[in-house]
Amino acid sequence: MADGDASALETLYRLTSAKLFGVCLRILKDRSEAEDVLQEVYLLIWRRAGAFDPLRGVSPVTWLATLARNKAIDRLRGRKTHLTRPVEDAAHIADGGEGAEAILAARQDEGRLNDCLDQLPERHGSWVRAAFFDGATYAALAQAAGAPLGTMKSWMRRSLLQLRTCLEA
Amino acid sequence: MSAPLPMDEESEIQAAELALGLVEGEDHAMAWRRVMADPDFAAAVGAWEARLAPLFGEIVEAAPGEAVWRQIQAELTPATAAGADRGVVVTLRRRVLAWRGAASLAASLAAALSLALLWPHQAPVSVVRPTPGPPAPLLAANIAGAGPTAVFVAVADPAHGRIVLTPVKVAPTPGKALELWLIPTGGKPIAIGLAASGRPIELRASAAPAAQAGAVMAISVEPPGGSPTGAPTGPVVATGKLQAM
Numbered sequence: 001m002a003d004g005d006a007s008a009l010e011t012l013y014r015l016t017s018a019k020l021f022g023v024c025l026r027i028l029k030d031r032s033e034a035e036d037v038l039q040e041v042y043l044l045i046w047r048r049a050g051a052f053d054p055l056r057g058v059s060p061v062t063w064l065a066t067l068a069r070n071k072a073i074d075r076l077r078g079r080k081t082h083l084t085r086p087v088e089d090a091a092h093i094a095d096g097g098e099g100a101e102a103i104l105a106a107r108q109d110e111g112r113l114n115d116c117l118d119q120l121p122e123r124h125g126s127w128v129r130a131a132f133f134d135g136a137t138y139a140a141l142a143q144a145a146g147a148p149l150g151t152m153k154s155w156m157r158r159s160l161l162q163l164r165t166c167l168e169a
Numbered sequence: 170m171s172a173p174l175p176m177d178e179e180s181e182i183q184a185a186e187l188a189l190g191l192v193e194g195e196d197h198a199m200a201w202r203r204v205m206a207d208p209d210f211a212a213a214v215g216a217w218e219a220r221l222a223p224l225f226g227e228i229v230e231a232a233p234g235e236a237v238w239r240q241i242q243a244e245l246t247p248a249t250a251a252g253a254d255r256g257v258v259v260t261l262r263r264r265v266l267a268w269r270g271a272a273s274l275a276a277s278l279a280a281a282l283s284l285a286l287l288w289p290h291q292a293p294v295s296v297v298r299p300t301p302g303p304p305a306p307l308l309a310a311n312i313a314g315a316g317p318t319a320v321f322v323a324v325a326d327p328a329h330g331r332i333v334l335t336p337v338k339v340a341p342t343p344g345k346a347l348e349l350w351l352i353p354t355g356g357k358p359i360a361i362g363l364a365a366s367g368r369p370i371e372l373r374a375s376a377a378p379a380a381q382a383g384a385v386m387a388i389s390v391e392p393p394g395g396s397p398t399g400a401p402t403g404p405v406v407a408t409g410k411l412q413a414m
Contacts, residue, residue, distance in 0.1 A: 009245065013238055018230035025231055035237050042241050062222040073190045110223040131189040132224050138191050160185040161178065167220055 020068040027072035073135045116166035124159040188217035310386045310409035350387045353379040
């Protein structure tokens with residue numbers, strides 16, 4: 001059983017590590033740190049006990065990439081971990097649908113998200129992207145934009161609500 | 170899971186902020202405590218993660234150093250494995266990984282396919298293979314035509330002698346069949362089988378060596394039952410090149 005699981009993890013690593021490493025590299029901008037986080041992610045999956053990301057009804061692919069991104073951001077900000085609830089039941093992982101319909105849907109989703117980001121007020125879309133891709137915080141965005149923190153928060157909050165409305169249209 | 174209560178605006182914003190990682194320090198800690206305590210809030214965070222997930226498609230893949238897998242492998246002892254036949258790894262395996270049993274190979278290939286193609290911006294990268302002695306790589310081809318007919322994706326597993334096709338877009342021609350061909354570089358088309366979505370096609374031992382990166386997969390329109398001559402007789406409506414996944 002342990003052999004079967006190890007082989008399963010190896011295959012998972014083979015299939016996903018390039019993308020997850022890309023996610024970590026983008027956030028951390030340092031190969032060695034990104035490799036540390038990558039290792040941590042796969043060992044987390046392996047151990048599947050103790051510190052674990054709560055499953056929130058996302059597809060397995062999204063779950064993996066989100067886990068990697070969250071751990072990379074943790075590392076970026078010097079936190080030990082923000083993941084403290086054990087997995088209750090793996091059945092909560094939504095069936096992402098691995099067929100052709102899911103692939104087509106994913107491509108459409110990308111287009112739609114980019115359209116909605118483009119429809120946000122000037123620069124707001126790029127701020128959302130900076131948060132996602134670079135792990136920028138409100139404070140970092142405010143500093144980069146030369147705006148007071150409170151102003152940046154209020155801009156972003158409005159835009160996030162607008163983004164949701166656009167995506168649900 | 171039952172439908173979550175609609176979130177008030179403030180909570181919706183907090184969920185988005187958490188998913189993006191915009192808040193730090195005590196605000197962050199508070200939001201995470203809420204995720205632990207409030208399943209509806211946790212679901213709202215998940216919804217935001219799903220909304221933003223298409224952005225992962227823009228992230229360029231990069232091969233980590235080979236030492237990373239070796240270090241992971243060194244920790245895969247029974248002592249660290251949780252044991253029971255349930256849990257995240259098993260579920261992920263069902264969805265994402267290759268099973269040993271032949272019956273599930275089609276499902277595992279389809280899952281591998283979805284991983285490669287859900288992030289379609291880059292050509293599939295040959296991932297650094299973990300040591301030691303890995304199985305032969307899976308190959309994938311995006312079989313596309315000039316028009317709207319017959320767009321397929323194929324995943325080939327030469328080591329196990331199977332190809333799985335998933336139609337992405339098919340305009341079926343009544344009274345005709347679609348046949349799959351494998352064309353090695355500089356070689357003649359080899360008939361593989363009739364293109365039916367989702368069902369694995371047995372790759373004959375004689376054809377398996379031709380299933381290599383760089384070989385072309387093609388779909389032609391044939392009479393029912395396929396070409397009677399062993400070579401394409403009808404128009405080739407789609408082609409794609411096999412690449413390592």
